[in-house]
Amino acid sequence: MRRLLDLIKNKFFLVTVAFVVWMTFFDTNDLFSQYDYHQQLSKLKQEQAFYQTETAKVNKDLEELTSDKGKLEKFAREKYLMKKDNEDIFVIVHEKKK
Template sequence: MKRLLYLFKNKFFWVTAAFVVWMIFFDKNDLFSQYQYHQQLSKLKQERDFYIKQTDAVSKDLDELTSNPAKLEKFAREKYLMKKDNEDVFVIVNDKSN
């Protein structure tokens, strides 16, 4: 009990306690802000990984399209519905409500 009383009379204890309270709740880098920064960082890392995969896929497609004219024609027909003058294009849409 005497030890606890001595602790509460100590000015260094109060300064340290005030500093800890200030850092946990009132500072601009408090615990809540750090948690939000961590969540935002995780989200940005996921987005970065997604865009890296997309960039790799697009650069792979670009390499194939620039090196192979048959692939270029197939790509233009599938993605942009391009056709030759003497042919017709029919687009079939599957109804997914079944």
């Protein structure tokens, strides 16, 4: 018991405890903030991976469209409903079942 009292009265121990408490709870970079920053970083890395894959897909499509006229025509017909002068286009919309 005497040893514990001597430890609590030690100024170096008190300063160290105060420093640890300050850094854990009160500092701008406390543990809670660090956890939030880590969560944000994980989310941003996932978004980065998603956008990199989407960019790769778009670049692949662009390469295909610029190199092949048949694919360009197919893309224009499917995405933008373009047609030739002597054609009619019918768009079929399926109703959702309730």
